Amino acid sequence: MSGGNWVVGITGASGAVYGVRLCQVMLDQGLDVHLIVTEAGWRVLHDEMGWQASKRKEMLQEHFGGRTGSFEHHPIADIGATVASGSFRTKGMVVIPCSMGTLSGIAHGSSDNLLERTADVMLKEGRKLILVPRETPLHAIHLENMLTLSRMGVRMIPAMPAFYHRPSSIEEMVDFLVGKVLDSMDIEHSLYRRWGDNDE
Known part of the structure; x- marks a missing residue:
């Protein structure tokens, strides 16, 4: 199993449950998670999962606290957070789900908020960056990005x-889907039955 710090970003695309589940599995395996949630991400966590966006600290503790690994939440506007610096060592970053707006910002190096800046750090430092885009249908700009x-x-x-x-x-x-992401992170798991495995 690959250890160390990982950054997880949750944006305003539909599918917040993917990001929450990934964090829970990682924490249960003893990994350390640095979490960044966009403002639109908090809205989707409320709309899709019933999280109270006005009680962010309590929601994070309820869903991620008391597990083997540790987590740290970085506010989206905190451009001076540790993860914004290339000198802060991480294994990589996953943006799950990734909105088309965030994907565009990363593709064009805009670094308008902490999530985009951290993704830019992954690119410049040559670390793993995994995006889970969630949109349909896709137009040419989405595909080009x-x-x-x-x-x-x-x-x-x-x-x-x-x-x-x-x-x-x-x-x-x-x-x-979370298992497919973990595969790309080189993290062992047993979240789904792989092709060719029997039913037993």
Whole structure:
């Protein structure tokens, strides 16, 4: 299992549950998570998962506290946070889910907030950067931005469910995608049945 610090970003795209579940699995494995949530991300956490955005500290503690690993939340406007510096060592960063606005900001190096700045750090330091874009349909600008980042070595893992493992619940569909992300992070897991594995 690959250890160390990882940065996880949650944006305002639909699919906040993916980011929450990834953090929980990582923390349960003893990994350290640096979490950045955009303002739109907090809105989606409220709309899709019932989080109270006015009680952010309490919500984070409720869903991520008391696990083996540690987590630290960095406010989106804190451009001076540790993760904004290349001298702060991390294994890499995952933006899950990743909105098209955030993806565009990363592709063009705008660094308008802490999440975009941290992603820019991953690019300049040659660390892993994994994006989970969640939008449909996609137009040419979306695709061109993805291609720009892909050519720079960014891993694109669209939020696309699979059905060969015959999921019987939304939770199993979420775990499949989170498992695919963990694969790209080189983190061992058993969240879904792999192709070729038997049912036993």
